[in-house]
Amino acid sequence: MVARYERIADALRDDILAGLHPVGSQLPTEAELAARYLAARGTVRQAVAVLVAEGLVGSRQGARRIVLGKARSQSFAELHSFAQWARANGYRFGGQMITQGRRAASPAEAARLGTDEVLDVLRLRTLEGEPVLLERTVYAEWVAAAVEELAPGCESVTEALYDSIGLVFAYGEHLIDAVSAGAQDARLLGVRRGSPLLRQRRITTTHEGRPVEWSDDRYRAGSVVFSIRNSIDANPLVRQAGDLRFGA
Amino acid sequence: MVARYERIADALRDDILAGLHPVGSQLPTEAELAARYLAARGTVRQAVAVLVAEGLVGSRQGARRIVLGKARSQSFAELHSFAQWARANGYRFGGQMITQGRRAASPAEAARLGTDEVLDVLRLRTLEGEPVLLERTVYAEWVAAAVEELAPGCESVTEALYDSIGLVFAYGEHLIDAVSAGAQDARLLGVRRGSPLLRQRRITTTHEGRPVEWSDDRYRAGSVVFSIRNSIDANPLVRQAGDLRFGA
DNA sequence: TAAGGGAACTTGTACAAACAAGCCAGCACA
DNA sequence: TGTGCTGGCTTGTTTGTACAAGTTCCCTTA
Known part of the structure; x- marks a missing residue:
């Protein structure tokens, strides 16, 4: 059952x-x-609020408005x-696990993920045949076993984990900046060492706020x-001085 | 007069x-x-919605919750x-206009800003004495005169424009990626050519949706x-394949 | 012991009504 | 001509009520 205000929002968006x-x-x-959709004003306001939040209105x-x-x-x-x-978006894509292994969590990782042991995974993703993204992901111990079950060429980790243990990623916090490619980055992504990469570090949690993974993703x-999109009323984006949080 | 739900949201945030x-x-x-703040449930819901939108809850x-x-x-x-x-955030900062001049708008700029003529400004910003940000901003013709009035060392263009012509920046769209420093970037920011920069391109509009400026900001x-911060319900962040929009 | 079925609780949706606050066009007046 | 004000319009805030839908936990039952 889709809510009324969502259907109105969809109609307006269309x-x-x-x-x-x-x-x-x-x-x-x-x-x-309200007259057109035979709904109360409050319901229409909810519908429009959706579009405002999306930045369309x-x-x-x-x-x-x-x-x-x-x-x-x-x-x-x-x-x-x-x-x-x-x-x-209709792209050809692929993925390949490069290395994977368990190890003790660093103090920072233990604080972020709430576990002493972690599973460290390095994956390379391709888009239209080109290597594009290098993912260095650290999983909390309680999902490690399920991740280790995955095929090395697993296309969608997110979907696979949902299918195997019903895991739902619900909340995320993202830190975006630019870094220069290290030796490993350069080799795997096929760029020169020191060339610019777009880095997205993120921590993802379940519905309950339980941390699942901490990842360092680097895009060519x-x-x-x-x-x-933001506005004077709604501002999801925050600028921070460099490397204050989450360590190196 | 601050709305009740905002005061409740502030109290909860505190x-x-x-x-x-x-x-x-x-x-x-x-x-x-509702009982604690002597408010209706609807009002409390609005207050909590603020915190949810902020990603705190x-x-x-x-x-x-x-x-x-x-x-x-x-x-x-x-x-x-x-x-x-x-x-x-308590930082020492500064700014300096490097070059400034009017010119005809490119077709892309004309489409974005809705004017045939633009004012092109290059500014360098410093943080704690270090050059940190290079702003290449293109202003729509109708604000050009006010921008030209500003002192070359003007610290806050936003505040100055509000004071002089009451201009309020209300909506923004931001594109974030990584680029390598060009010759001019490198010289002004004090980095090597080809070193990584974090680029934030943005277009800003007034309350009426009238475009004011189009800027290419590059951070060291x-x-x-x-x-x-995002969630399965509220997702302000969008990933796009490179350079599809806004041209080069 | 483990699975299943509820009952109580909590958040989500929808409607109605009233007032507050900000915007804007048009009118009156200088 | 142009300035200032007013009144109507539109969005924002708040309350109250009722029901829907999802979660959680306990209790029953196999």
Whole structure:
């Protein structure tokens, strides 16, 4: 059962994408929308709030709402999983486990993941045949066994873990910066040592807030761009001075 | 007049930051909070929704809400303005206009900014005495005059434009990737040519959705990290294959 | 002992109503 | 002509109520 406000939000989003409400134009008023969809004003407000959160619509008290853009946003799964992202966008992709092994957690890892032992995995992902992403992932001990079961050429770790133990990745925190390629980075990604890489470090947790993995993902420059929409009201993006958190 | 739900959200955030609700613990139920703050359940829900949007609290139907983290998020102004960000975090900072001049807009710029003529400005920003950020900003024609009025050493362009013509930056779209330093980048930032830079391209608009500026900001690697929190429900971050949008 | 079935609890959705606050166009006045 | 104010419109806030849906845990039963 999909909520009413979600269906209204979908309908409005489709209208915007279809050009019925061009960028820069005004959205119908809440009263109009309520009449059109035979819903209470509060329900319509919830629907519009979805679009505002997506950055598609701008809103401020007293003034009519405005269409800001028409880009569609991705699901969490698409952001989290390289495979789901690539598949949703129609790319050819692949993945290969390079090395994998258990070891004792460093103090920082123990604090982040809440376990003494970790499973350290290095994976290389390709897009359209080109090596694009190097993933250095550290898994908490309680998922290590399930990860070790995976085939070395497993395309989607996220999906495989959901199928095998019902694991759902629910929350993430991401740190994005630029680093130069080390010797191993350069060799595996096929770039020169010292060339720029886009680094995304992230920690992912379950619904319960239980940490699952800590990953250091490095993209070849030019292969991937992160996009964020924000506003004076909603600001998901934060700038931090370098390397203050999470150690090196 | 601050809204009630905002004051409740502030109180809850303070409690979390103060450790009254540790990371991983459960938040009080809506009913409890409503009783404590003498507010209707709907109002409490709005307050909690703020914290959920900030990524501090996780929420799902049927289960008690969970404290996910205690990082405080920045305002849009702090993200948008280097000066406001640096000041709020207690850093010594500076800025210097390097070159500035009007020229005809390229087709891409005309499409983005909606003007035929643009003002092109190159600025270098320093943090703790070190050159850290190179801003290549293109302003729409209708703000060009106000920007030209600014002093070359103007610390905060955002604040200066608000003071002079009441301009408010309200919405932004950001593209984040890594590039290697060109000759000019290297010289001004004091790094070697080809060394990694964190690039943030952004377009900023007014409340009305009117584009004001298009900027290409390059940070020296290691000086700045972007941080984003997301969840299966709220996902502000999007990954895109390289250089599909906004041209080069 | 383990699986299954609820009952109680908690969050999510929807409606209705009233007032507050900000925006904007049009009117009156200088 | 242009300035300032006012009134209508639109979005924001708050309360109250009812039901839906998911979670959790205990108790029953095999």
